[in-house]
Amino acid sequence: MRAAMAEAPVGDDVYGEDPTVLELERRTAELMGHEAGLYCATGSLANLLGVRMLVEPGQEVLCDVGAHVARAEMGAHAAVHGLTMRTFPSEDGRLHVDRVAEILSPAAGPYQVSTAAVAVENTHNFGGGTVQPLEQLQAVGELCRAAGVGYHLDGARLWNAHVATGVPLETYGRLFDTVSLCFSKGLGAPVGSVLVSSAERIARARVQRKRLGGGWRQAGMLAAGALHALDHHLERLGEDHAAARTFAAAVADRVPGAVQLDRLETNIVVLRTGRTPAAPVAAAAAQQGVLVSALGPHLIRAVTHLDVTDEECGRAGALLGDLLAAESLAA
Ligand SMILES: Cc1ncc(COP(=O)(O)O)c(C=O)c1O
Numbered sequence: 001m002r003a004a005m006a007e008a009p010v011g012d013d014v015y016g017e018d019p020t021v022l023e024l025e026r027r028t029a030e031l032m033g034h035e036a037g038l039y040c041a042t043g044s045l046a047n048l049l050g051v052r053m054l055v056e057p058g059q060e061v062l063c064d065v066g067a068h069v070a071r072a073e074m075g076a077h078a079a080v081h082g083l084t085m086r087t088f089p090s091e092d093g094r095l096h097v098d099r100v101a102e103i104l105s106p107a108a109g110p111y112q113v114s115t116a117a118v119a120v121e122n123t124h125n126f127g128g129g130t131v132q133p134l135e136q137l138q139a140v141g142e143l144c145r146a147a148g149v150g151y152h153l154d155g156a157r158l159w160n161a162h163v164a165t166g167v168p169l170e171t172y173g174r175l176f177d178t179v180s181l182c183f184s185k186g187l188g189a190p191v192g193s194v195l196v197s198s199a200e201r202i203a204r205a206r207v208q209r210k211r212l213g214g215g216w217r218q219a220g221m222l223a224a225g226a227l228h229a230l231d232h233h234l235e236r237l238g239e240d241h242a243a244a245r246t247f248a249a250a251v252a253d254r255v256p257g258a259v260q261l262d263r264l265e266t267n268i269v270v271l272r273t274g275r276t277p278a279a280p281v282a283a284a285a286a287q288q289g290v291l292v293s294a295l296g297p298h299l300i301r302a303v304t305h306l307d308v309t310d311e312e313c314g315r316a317g318a319l320l321g322d323l324l325a326a327e328s329l330a331a
Contacts, residue, residue: 001228008224012217020220024227028181028194032173036202037194039223043156044073045214046180046193049205051119053178053197054150057082059116062103064090066126068154069119084113092263093127095120097139106147117150123157129268131161141175156182160266163237183226186240186267187233188306191222233306240267243304243313250317255324271300276328284323290316
């Protein structure tokens, strides 16, 4: 990947002259069945632009309570674009059309905020790598179309959903008006996301990206890493899913109940620490070279990826299990 980046032909992307960026945008759009793409520095920026292309200031976007757009983008959609967000409940981030239908409020007139778009996440990060059922994605899409509201996919980890289910990327892509995809997560590129949509929306998003200071010059060096990842790191995501199961099984051997093995779908493992505080366990694991996040007071998230082997994940799971068992005895 580093060699591909070093050798990439580059140009000025603000003028649309970087051949490597153009190639990444074209290939990603084609894979997703969309007309055009826009390479952005982060998934957060791609989501910010994607949602804005569907929602005007003063209108609302609906998403689930644990959505990355609502919880982890620092309020940007409201702070920068003047949108409001309303959330529907979900268990482990799993989408259900009835939850959306209950709060969808298009053309709400002069008294209430109008829903202009629905945003969903696949796979769902805080839900624990949850894969959204295709029929629910389709049902929400039909609901949106019938109501005349937009449909955005935060597909930061859509690659994992595709590998886990075998559903073609294009089948997912065609359900949505705008889709963001990250290259810097499971695919292992250092930087960047692509937003795909119609040519008209992408042209508008390009202007807004520049307005936000996100126009970049010879970004082809970074795009080359993403192209390399597409060619070499996509199909191997199944190995990360297997390693997540290895990790989780090692934890469960030591602390049954800390992890729900039947909920494990992709490369994210959520550990429930019971009454044991998560932060000291995560800190002790870090001291021994295993990095996990304390996502909540009693919740730990572990993510497997291409830089850790199945065997290492087994050892990491054993370490986490031992630490959890020791801490819960001490508590
Ligand atoms: C589901 C989801 N969407 C978007 C993002 C944002 O990506 P970035 O960190 O590149 O802004 C993340 C990051 O973890 C994510 O998990």
